[in-house]
Amino acid sequence: MLSVGLTGGIGAGKSEVSRLLVRHGAVLIDSDRIAREVVEPGTPGLAAVLDAFGAGVLTAEGSLDRPALGRIVFGNPEKLAQLNAIVHPLVRERSAALQQAAPADAVVVNDVPLLVENGLGPLYDLVLVVDARPETQLRRLVATRGMTESDARARMAAQATREQRLAAADLVIDNDGPLDTLAARVAEVWADLERRAKGLERRATG
Template identity: 45%
Template sequence: MFKIGLTGGIGSGKSSVARWLAEWGAAVIDTDDVAHSLTAPGGAAIDGIRAHFGAQAIAADGAMDRAWMRERVFAAPEVRRELEAILHPLIGRETEAQATAATGLYLVYVVPLLVESGRWRNRVDRICVVDCDPPTQVARVVLRSGLTEDTIRRIMAAQASRDDRLAAADDVIDNGGDVTTAQLKTRVQALHDRWCADARG
């Protein structure tokens, strides 16, 4: 199956892009959704997280305590690596299981840290970046999440730079602050049509 790696910084709009592609017939696998399911109550990563980080890493509902973990990950890079060592093998296995079962016009992997991981270039046919200026990213995430601007900028600092993402891109979708939803959808539709043609060979 023809494969797209879809990425972009926090607040770039990649979730909207992925939703439209799914509506139009692409098979979409979102690695963030996979990670959330693994760290939800009863998720496959919970026992490993509890064993490594202690009971304080688990919220009252049985899910990973995201706020607790976020603070520690930002404070110490080694904590991020320890968490990734638990999560990444599980995410990889679940992602591949979903890919094996996928049916659709083509396959889209939504991977927020696609560029950072360095593992995707040879796994997909094209990398598509949803691009957005940093001030617009911050404004969007403040509106939707309730996170502080400082927290958002720390998240952005842990992600690849805008230049690095664009350098890795085969296709770019501009979703800056002056782009309307209708304009964005038109741009995504044009790429979808091209990818469908590529998938047909």
């Protein structure tokens, strides 16, 4: 099994790369999706969040009110660290269980938006970074997500720099061009990942 950490800046196209890798046969572990699942109604995660932040972060339907929680933790490092201390261990536990359940010859792609920011690269066999120029990221965020330019710049500034992500990368997918170019590059990377996975399997059984 080959464990890949996939990351990229906001607007770089990481979600599209994930989709293409799954189409090729990757087992995808989506950290953002898991982070939502571990605080769903009735979970110990949601109970812990309520203990820490109060009933004001709960909707009338009993779900986590993410905007309300965001207003508490945004710009407050102490509160954000408190939230991360609750959610991150649950995400890691669930991700590890999903990885263990994957086939022995699988390429497991862990989609981790803050991989570089949280220093998680050593957890994976290799780190795959989806890269785009900052001006490309900005254009996409404004055009496709409806952000204002100032909001988009703020979101980008809150993440690792392009240079920091590239420094952490074992493999890079350039996503400044059109979609068909991206698909071709992902196919090349997938062939490389499959070769690496087969090599690991041979060493494990040899």
